[in-house]
Amino acid sequence: MRVAVALIVLAVLAVLSPGPATSASPRAPDKLCPKCKTTGRLENPVDPKIAEMEAKVLRCSWLISKDKKGRGIPFVPCTRCLAPSKAAEVQAEFEPLAAEIDAWMEANGTIDKTLRPRKPLLHIETEHFRLVFGLPKVKLSKRRTLDMHTSAHLYADRLEELYAWFQKTLECDDELARVKKHQVFLLPDLRTLMTAALEYAQTPTDRSGRAVGDPSVFVTWRDKAVFSTDASFHQHVSHHMIHQFLGVYFLKIWLVEKAGWLEEGLANYAEMALFEKAGNSCNTEDSEEDMADENWESPTRKLVERRRTIAFAELQNKRADQLGRDDHLQSWSIVDWIMKTSPEKLPVLIRDLKQEVPLRTTFKKHFGHSIVGFDEVWQEWVKENYALVP
Numbered sequence: 001m002r003v004a005v006a007l008i009v010l011a012v013l014a015v016l017s018p019g020p021a022t023s024a025s026p027r028a029p030d031k032l033c034p035k036c037k038t039t040g041r042l043e044n045p046v047d048p049k050i051a052e053m054e055a056k057v058l059r060c061s062w063l064i065s066k067d068k069k070g071r072g073i074p075f076v077p078c079t080r081c082l083a084p085s086k087a088a089e090v091q092a093e094f095e096p097l098a099a100e101i102d103a104w105m106e107a108n109g110t111i112d113k114t115l116r117p118r119k120p121l122l123h124i125e126t127e128h129f130r131l132v133f134g135l136p137k138v139k140l141s142k143r144r145t146l147d148m149h150t151s152a153h154l155y156a157d158r159l160e161e162l163y164a165w166f167q168k169t170l171e172c173d174d175e176l177a178r179v180k181k182h183q184v185f186l187l188p189d190l191r192t193l194m195t196a197a198l199e200y201a202q203t204p205t206d207r208s209g210r211a212v213g214d215p216s217v218f219v220t221w222r223d224k225a226v227f228s229t230d231a232s233f234h235q236h237v238s239h240h241m242i243h244q245f246l247g248v249y250f251l252k253i254w255l256v257e258k259a260g261w262l263e264e265g266l267a268n269y270a271e272m273a274l275f276e277k278a279g280n281s282c283n284t285e286d287s288e289e290d291m292a293d294e295n296w297e298s299p300t301r302k303l304v305e306r307r308r309t310i311a312f313a314e315l316q317n318k319r320a321d322q323l324g325r326d327d328h329l330q331s332w333s334i335v336d337w338i339m340k341t342s343p344e345k346l347p348v349l350i351r352d353l354k355q356e357v358p359l360r361t362t363f364k365k366h367f368g369h370s371i372v373g374f375d376e377v378w379q380e381w382v383k384e385n386y387a388l389v390p
Contacts, residue, residue: 033082040086044070061123071101122152134188166245179248185219193221212247212254239280242267251354260320265331297386300329
């Protein structure tokens with residue numbers, strides 16, 4: 001009898017006891033969601049007027065600042081989604097992207113606080129550049145002036161195009177770039193330039209400054225007394241960026257002291273190839289030697305005709321900051337000779353010089369001339385290929 005009563009009591013307790021613990025707020029079952037088509041994901045479209053421009057870059061602070069919720073990310077999670085499990089998956093994908101962009105914007109804010117510009121700066125990141133841009137506008141012609149945002153994208157495009165030109169010229173890709181991304185400051189005034197040059201390039205300057213290597217930083221400003229047109233400023237930026245690219249090509253070694261003629265010659269070659277004129281020397285440790293922009297073929301021919309050149313053996317010992325106007329002309333022309341006669345040998349020459357191979361050895365090996373005998377070869381080539389302009 002006692003056993004029977006005990007069994008009855010246990011049965012009653014089993015009925016009254018709560019079942020296994022369950023979630024306090026179980027997720028609602030997924031239903032068809034017409035808003036996101038049951039994907040949990042909504043498109044975050046960019047204004048069609050700027051969509052193509054924005055698609056070329058990784059991040060743009062202007063776009064992000066206008067899109068507080070989406071941060072310029074192509075999608076956002078569906079809010080009040082009828083398919084909550086799908087929305088949760090998209091939210092988990094969105095959050096780390098948003099956090100990364102927030103950190104990027106915070107870093108940009110630190111730069112802005114350091115520089116204290118009179119007007120807010122724009123920040124753009126591309127595959128190979130972090131651009132800090134402060135020019136309020138860019139005038140391309142009498143009838144066409146770009147606003148600050150469009151101007152920043154123009155220079156971001158120009159930098160990537162120049163990078164592609166450099167890689168094509170040296171027949172290389174990112175595998176030979178020891179630094180994959182360059183920071184470029186294009187600033188509107190001298191005060192901001194001087195602050196940025198000291199802080200980020202450790203260079204006191206009133207024109208431009210750079211740190212070559214890791215990090216790779218170039219800082220300059222649009223001094224309209226020097227760069228009266230956008231084209232002249234673009235040319236100036238291009239010249240300097242060739243130094244940045246060359247400084248991290250193959251090895252992180254800057255050739256300004258070891259081969260100043262090649263360092264400057266290649267930068268001026270880029271000017272002539274891309275703008276059909278040159279003139280920007282860049283002795284940033286001292287004051288820059290301003291040279292009028294012009295096509296350098298005729299001045300170089302006159303230099304040769306008047307026997308004002310120096311021996312290549314002497315030129316190759318000069319640092320970049322020791323080159324005068326005539327030295328720049330001669331240096332450019334030697335690089336021009338290489339590119340016109342055997343362009344595939346330029347990368348080999350650069351790599352040898354960065355590895356401390358003497359110029360006389362590598363030049364003889366790859367070009368078949370001693371650096372003493374080359375003087376006559378080069379001078380005859382100049383006379384045959386450069387036209388004289390009165």
